[in-house]
Amino acid sequence: MKTQKSPKRKKMLLKVFSAILAVIVLFVGITTAVTVIGLKANLNKAQSFHDAQCKQIKVENTPDGAWNIYSDDGLKVMQLSDIHLGGGWMSHKKDAMSMNAVAAMITAEKPDFVIVTGDIAYPVPFQAGTANNKSGAKLFAELMESLGVYWTVAYGNHDTEAYSYYDREDITEFYAQYPHCLLRDGAEDVDGYGNQVFNIVKSNGVITRSLFTLDSHSYVDGDIFGILWKYDNIHENQIEWYKETIEKNNNHNRMKLYSSSDSNFAKENPTAGNIRTSVFLHVPLMEYRDAWEEYVNAGYKDTANVIYKYGVAGETGQVVYHGLHEDNFFETMQELYSTDTFFCGHDHLNNFSLDYKGIHLTYSPSVDYLAYVGISKLGTQRGCTVIEIGKNGEIEWSAENYYQDKYVSHYEKEEVTMQELGVTE
Numbered sequence: 411m412k413t414q415k416s417p418k419r420k421k422m423l424l425k426v427f428s429a430i431l432a433v434i435v436l437f438v439g440i441t442t443a444v445t446v447i448g449l450k451a452n453l454n455k456a457q458s459f460h461d462a463q464c465k466q467i468k469v470e471n472t473p474d475g476a477w478n479i480y481s482d483d484g485l486k487v488m489q490l491s492d493i494h495l496g497g498g499w500m501s502h503k504k505d506a507m508s509m510n511a512v513a514a515m516i517t518a519e520k521p522d523f524v525i526v527t528g529d530i531a532y533p534v535p536f537q538a539g540t541a542n543n544k545s546g547a548k549l550f551a552e553l554m555e556s557l558g559v560y561w562t563v564a565y566g567n568h569d570t571e572a573y574s575y576y577d578r579e580d581i582t583e584f585y586a587q588y589p590h591c592l593l594r595d596g597a598e599d600v601d602g603y604g605n606q607v608f609n610i611v612k613s614n615g616v617i618t619r620s621l622f623t624l625d626s627h628s629y630v631d632g633d634i635f636g637i638l639w640k641y642d643n644i645h646e647n648q649i650e651w652y653k654e655t656i657e658k659n660n661n662h663n664r665m666k667l668y669s670s671s672d673s674n675f676a677k678e679n680p681t682a683g684n685i686r687t688s689v690f691l692h693v694p695l696m697e698y699r700d701a702w703e704e705y706v707n708a709g710y711k712d713t714a715n716v717i718y719k720y721g722v723a724g725e726t727g728q729v730v731y732h733g734l735h736e737d738n739f740f741e742t743m744q745e746l747y748s749t750d751t752f753f754c755g756h757d758h759l760n761n762f763s764l765d766y767k768g769i770h771l772t773y774s775p776s777v778d779y780l781a782y783v784g785i786s787k788l789g790t791q792r793g794c795t796v797i798e799i800g801k802n803g804e805i806e807w808s809a810e811n812y813y814q815d816k817y818v819s820h821y822e823k824e825e826v827t828m829q830e831l832g833v834t835e
Contacts, residue, residue: 448502449545456509456552459820462517464559469592476655477592477608479523482801485610487621488521489690489795491755492529492566492776496538497545504779504786505546507824509553511777514817515794515810516557523608524559525623526550527755528566528692531581532780533574543574547581551588562592564623565604566692566756567641568781572634578603578625597655601645602627607655610799616666617659618803619686622749624648626693630734641693643733649742652689656748659685686803688751689743694773697740698754699730701766717765721773721809722832724759724791731757743769751805758782759791759831761809775809789813789826 468480479485490512495505516524531546532538538546547569554561563569563585570578582603585591596605602625609617627642629635664683702723705716712718723729743749744767751770758776765771775793779786789812797807810817813826 448499449497449549452502452505452509452549453552455506455821456549457556459509459513459553459556460517462513462520462557462559464516464520464557465522466558467522467560469560471592471594475594475597475606477606478611479608480611480613481522482612484618484801484803485523485799486519486521487797487799488516488519488524489527489753489755489774489797490515490524490777491527491692491774492758492778492781493526493550494529494532494568494778494780495546495549496532496534496540496780497542497547497549498533498535498538498540500537500539501532501780505549506821507779507786508777509549510819510821510823511792511812511817512550512553513557514819514823515812516559517820518817519794519796519810521559521796524554524561525621525690525753526561526563527690527753527774528564528626529568529755529778529781530563530566531570531574532568533571534568534781535573537780541571541574542576543570543581544576544584547576547584551585551591555588555590558590560590560592562606562608562623563604564691565602565625565627567626567628567636570628571636572628596625597651600647600651601625602648605648605651607659609659610803612801614666617663617685618801619688619799619805620656620659622652622655622687622689624652624689624691626691626733639728639731640734641731643693643735643737644691644695644739646737649737649739652739653742653746656685656687656746660748684748686805687749688753688797688805689749690753692754693756694730694732694754695740695752695771696730696732696736697766698771698773699728699732701764701771702730702762705764715767719763719765719770719772721762722760723762724831725757729757730760740769751807753795753797753807758785761791761793761831763807763809772807775811777812786824787826789828790831792826 533543608621633640763772774795793811
């Protein structure tokens with residue numbers, strides 16, 4: 411015979427359940443209110459920054475989806491990476507610090523164009539307090555519009571998490587509404603979003619350098635939430651598109667050179683039309699690991715394959731958290747003899763730059779105040795990469811730390827410890 415629960419016990423269980431439900435409702439209500447209030451305050455802050463007086467470059471989106479940036483004087487590009495704006499009730503203070511850092515560096519450097527190599531948003535609930543990735547995206551877009559600088563992004567793994575509210579198509583459509591954002595869906599029938607090329611074009615129509623942004627995707631092999639650090643690679647159809655685009659641009663330049671006053675030079679030098687290119691993406695190639703390990707194993711000295719430029723590897727464990735599988739992207743770059751510089755983000759404590767087998771592999775400093783535990787109180791890793799492209803496509807770059815005096819913050823700059831980051835000898 412089944413025993414019946416007594417009315418008194420039923421009433422007690424109902425009270426307990428009601429109390430738990432009330433606590434949950436209260437918690438959700440409070441966190442929602444804090445999120446809304448905090449996000450509005452940060453949006454107001456994003457809109458409060460002054461115009462950085464960056465040059466308003468002439469840009470054109472061509473019928474084939476490429477962007478032409480017209481300049482006879484070259485281009486100043488800033489690479490930012492891993493900004494990690496949470497946009498939730500747990501990240502308001504750190505989001506404000508990130509925006510302050512970005513604004514200070516752009517205002518001082520006055521770049522013509524900013525390329526963000528991924529992870530603008532960081533919708534990780536247990537750190538940000540939300541899974542709404544459009545909140546962080548909006549903070550950044552509003553900030554960049556206030557600063558009045560042209561920009562784009564090569565997506566990272568955190569921009570659109572599996573559990574976040576919006577996917578890459580949604581966020582791309584959202585960003586594209588902003589006048590200074592040049593991010594679009596990108597090449598058709600190619601995996602990912604934002605696979606784009608930005609051509610620096612002189613008044614005579616010659617392309618002096620092409621800047622490629624590629625979607626390095628997110629996680630693979632069942633690692634849906636990224637807890638095993640199994641990162642994707644550049645896909646074969648992206649590599650094919652990159653190759654076809656370079657060949658198309660080279661043909662364009664050869665036609666321009668043959669019909670110009672430099673025609674004799676072009677005829678005598680069949681490779682004169684080859685365009686120099688730079689590639690920007692989030693997750694580093696496996697060759698970053700190969701280059702760094704070869705340099706370290708040689709006693710931190712140059713080798714036949716590796717020439718050290720600057721920086722250190724500050725990450726522990728795997729050190730370089732590259733794509734999980736093999737791909738032939740690096741080999742394709744070598745074969746085409748076009749790409750001379752490659753820029754990535756992702757590993758927040760790595761900031762080295764090495765020439766590996768003729769191609770410079772460079773990490774940008776990160777901005778992150780949120781993702782790595784305790785990173786908001788550390789400063790050696792925080793900054794940007796400043797890239798100077800000359801009038802004929804020549805290129806030079808440097809890693810710049812945010813805590814230099816030249817970066818004057820609109821709001822008070824936080825106190826940090828300038829920690830020793832990695833070793834170089």
